[in-house]
Amino acid sequence: MTLPTDPAANLAALIRCPSVTPIEGGALSTLEKMLKPLGFSVERPVFSDDGTPDIENFYARRSGNGPHLMFAGHTDVVPVGDEASWTHPPFAAEIAKGEMFGRGAVDMKGGIACFIAAVARHLGSKGGLKGSVSLLITGDEEGPAINGTTKLLEWAAAKGEKWDASIVGEPTNPDALGDMIKIGRRGSLSGSITVNGRQGHAAYPQLADNPVRGLMTLVEALLHPVFDNGTKDFQPTNLEVTSIDVGNPATNVIPAKAMATFNIRFNDTWTAETIQAEIHNRLDKAAKRKKYRAGKTTPVDYELVWRDRPSHVFLTRDDRLIEALSGSVKAVIGRKPALSTSGGTSDARFIKDYCPVVEFGLVGKTMHMVDERVALAELETLTQIYQRFIEDWFEQGAS
Secondary structure, three states: OOOOOOHHHHHHHHHOOOOEOOOOOOHHHHHHHHHHHHOOEEEOOEEEEOOEEEEEOEEEEEOOOOOEEEEEEEOOEOOOOOHHHOOOOOOOOOEEOOEEEOOOOOOOHHHHHHHHHHHHHHHHHHOOOOOEEEEEEEOOOOOOOOOOHHHHHHHHHHOOOOOOEEEEOOOOEOOOOOOEEEOEEOEEEEEEEEEEOEOEEOOOHHHOEOHHHHHHHHHHHHHOOOOOOOOOOOOOOEEEEEEEEOOOOOOOEEOOEEEEEEEEEEOOOOOHHHHHHHHHHHHHHHOOOOOOOOOOOOOOEEEEEEEEEEEOOEEOOOHHHHHHHHHHHHHHHOOOOEEEOOOOOOOHHHHOOOOOEEEOOOEOOOOOOOOOEEEHHHHHHHHHHHHHHHHHHHHHHHO
């Protein structure tokens, strides 16, 4: 029986599964074939919710006496885009000039392939684990993230599962392997503002109330002044207006409504509740201003709707976890990675409610791009880092 000790072979098998969200595509079955020979039990619960596709998820565990380490990730991938633009087929796992091409190569089937190879090598050399290892894998990270990690964590916890630490194998390194470990993330909130005006002729503005003018006032208040200058652990909070839409095809008609959407990434100066209160306060004050609405006596008539659920800011302070991973990186590549909270969100935002969590994976330069690819040498190096981390983390827990 051939064990999955080769990360490149593992990754090729996973890339050849066309698991574009929400399709399983054979990826979870491939994982099961890899892990069962290593002594893992496997469960594949399916979760549902109104208005969203059913998602099959994956939980595998090899049990032992000692602490419990969770590796978390996802096998779903984003669409390939224009397939004709790829120099190698996106689901063929072809190798050229020392790189493997394919959708999911770095985000994040590569990380999963390396972790499985690391576990297989550890078991081959040590014969066992000084504790338990589980893999919590979803098929819904690139989608709405409703029927994936959150429900999988709840399901596992309800069964009595408890974890001492987690590593998420997302591509955290910006330029080279070993650049960065993510030890936290800023929070994220999205909202939309609809301004109600009064439609009229563009030549007779006094008879109308142009909602675009009101929207300009509100948007300006969201952008200035800055929310903060950053903190010791986090970069400054930033709000980005992502869309402004009037839906008016006529050039001589003042529209009745105008809408803007925005996203704000906030640091630990704020909570989701306090940043929402700040935005409400800014909009209420701005609605009374006349800067762009000369002659109007009433405030801007607006509605604010918060979209989706907020992602909360978090920072991991588990020294054992961080030092074991940072030390493993240094032992393999000769330098310590930066500890960062930069970037967007990941499923770590859900895991942090159950155990300390960090993120470390491949270089993310080509993720979501045409010709997504990874160097075979990087797969081997990441496998060695994971293997060293598994050994060191369990040794620290046993000491």
